[in-house]
Amino acid sequence: MPPMPEEIYRQEDAQQILHLAIARQAEEGELSRAQLFEIAAELNIAPADIQAAEQDWLANKGILKEQESFNLFRKSKFQQRLTKFLIMNGFFITLDLLTGGGIGWSLYILLFWGLGMALNAWKTFQTSGEDYDIAFSVGGKLVSSKNR
Secondary structure, three states: OOOOOOOOOOHHHHHHHHHHHHHHHHHOOOOOHHHHHHHHHHOOOOHHHHHHHHHHHHHHHHHHHHHHHHHHHHHHHHHHHHHHHHHHHHHHHHHHHHHHOOOOHHHHHHHHHHHHHHHHHHHHHOOOOHHHHHHHHHHHHHHHHHHO
């Protein structure tokens, strides 16, 4: 069998191939820190580079955990507002039906309050962009300090 010509991969392709290979090995069990450093040594990655990457990963992991906590907090606040919206508008519609025989003035409350709820839902479930980053930078720290 003739030798195969050496194929050259772009950096992104090599990262994806290595990521898949490590994922396959990880299916057999977890990788220890020592194994991680051994793999890095075999790839000629300096120990200082792998330590710096590990520190970046840990910092990013903490930020992701704070974002998850912030998102759960926002969703729970939205659920409270939605519950209040449904109870109050149910009461208003029932009162309107009992007193006027139809839906009149309660429809206006339902529509305007519903518009506000729709905008609040958009804001709550939008988890990227500049507005989210600003809300997270202000509110995320408050939420994480409350959870401690």
